[in-house]
Amino acid sequence: MLNCPSRRSNAALPAVEMAFNADLPDVDAKTDYAASGGTHSFSTGPGPGPNCLTDFPNCNWTNADTTLDGGIDPGSGFDGIVTDHRGAKLRQVTDGTANTIMAGEKWLPPRYYEDVIAPGDPPTGAKNPGDNNSLWEGYDYDNVRWPNQSNLPSKDTDVDPQFPTTTYWQLRMGSAHSSGMNVVHVDGSVHTVEYDIDPQTWDNLSKRNDGNVSTD
Template sequence: MDRTHKAWQVCHKPASRSLCAGFTLIELLVVIGIIGLLVQLMLPAVQSAREAARRATCLNHLRQIGLATQLHVTTHGYFPSGGWSGDFVADADRGYGRDQPGGWPFSVLDYLELSVLRDAAAGEDVTAEPLAPGYLTLLLSAPDVFYCPSRRPAQPYPFKTSGNAPWTPVTGRGVVPHGRVTKTDYAANSGDALYSAAEAFIGEPNMWTPDSYAALKHAPTNWTPTNDPATPYYQTGVSYYRSEVRPAQITDGTSKTYLVGEKFLRPSLYEDVNVVDSVVMMGDNQTAWAGYEWDNHRVAWNPRSPWSQGEYQPQADTSKAGFPNIYAFGSAHPSAMHMAFCDGSASTVAYDIAPEAHRAAANRLDGGE
């Protein structure tokens, strides 16, 4: 008998526990169970690390927006305007400030190294149907800096196309057949104003906007004043209807006043607002490039509001909330949101912030600390 055959015999003796012996089925199941348990123990840590990375990215986005805003202030002397209303979309040929119908995201493009998007739409008719190529590029561009990765990827999303309050803009109408537009997970601070859009739910008339560009040329204008505290149209924030707020007007201090922060949004609306046909979808039913609208502006509570203070309190996204979808700051993060301040800094704000402290940080001129 040769050596190979002898080795085979040794390895297969019943009493032998040689290194040649394999695992039994029970041993294999035990190993698989241990591996599964280790995976379960490690999964929360992995998920936590991923969320930490997403939070860091989100905070960095707001830092970029804060710094871009500082460059805007240096160039123009005032913070980015909120635009006219959701009926009007950004127009590259109408400059900055109160003459720009689009909102603050469009006004900071040049200072985010995204001027190519603004330039692409320059010289084109924003009322044309179908849309001019450069303008369509803008509406579908979806820059990363306007999205929180904890909530959704940076891409165009559907706007409200039918049912309750479908979006039918006066300008940019040619986008309607496409059904998707750039959105944003960040909203500018409109203070503790009763209005955070040119439209309202408080029994008062909407803020005035022209019926069209043609009407703006040939009919008298009746822009709504926003500087009288005795009216419901009074604005105490930094970016709002036709605003041109200068640093000197932020008497509470730029480091203590909100600029732009994460907005609250019901999770069921992340991918498509058309799944809901009620008021809650109005905080994400249009586009980042529209004017003064709930999609792009949020507020703190005002005592004259017909809704409770809790509706305006920052909170984590939840399917239970109603009016916070159109008024409140908030985010997809579990314990705190991110906020950029008027001095260009950015930091976290806990959801359990005292309501009066939140209101003071939103109001640029109430003497709050």
């Protein structure tokens, strides 16, 4: 199941953002869930070139800042589960699989439940960066979120409907539920996180390797 029944149906929505390597489809599949990118997001820049079709892995497949070849670069700041073109190995979840968030519900303002573009928005979907592409987009706001002390879990309604992009909601996890949102840890266990969770606890759960173990 890719959509939360408390939020919206599983119908595809109009595609609005042009891809660089494919024609724009009529519709995109959406998801209400996102993987944890850890506490830092990374600017990925241009994607890999066509030479990766024949030369992989000897090509620019990964973002140099988040390369995981031979282990995660300790200077990159990547402390989550997924990043640009790669993901953490199980042995790199040193805080424990039961203590680390792998994925959760993503925050989405109600004005974008059933349409990519709200009245008055530009036709590109630029005011809906967290849900303007398909669920297959890759390392993007649509299917990755970056939970930390500044990006606490939020109810979908906790956003100014007239200025939805000013709160950087596309970085956060959240849900349509009134009391809390759901996350799944790396060990596969499902937990409900209350919206008033302690910020430090939320930060600890989002990092797989900082040595600070918390339970939600």
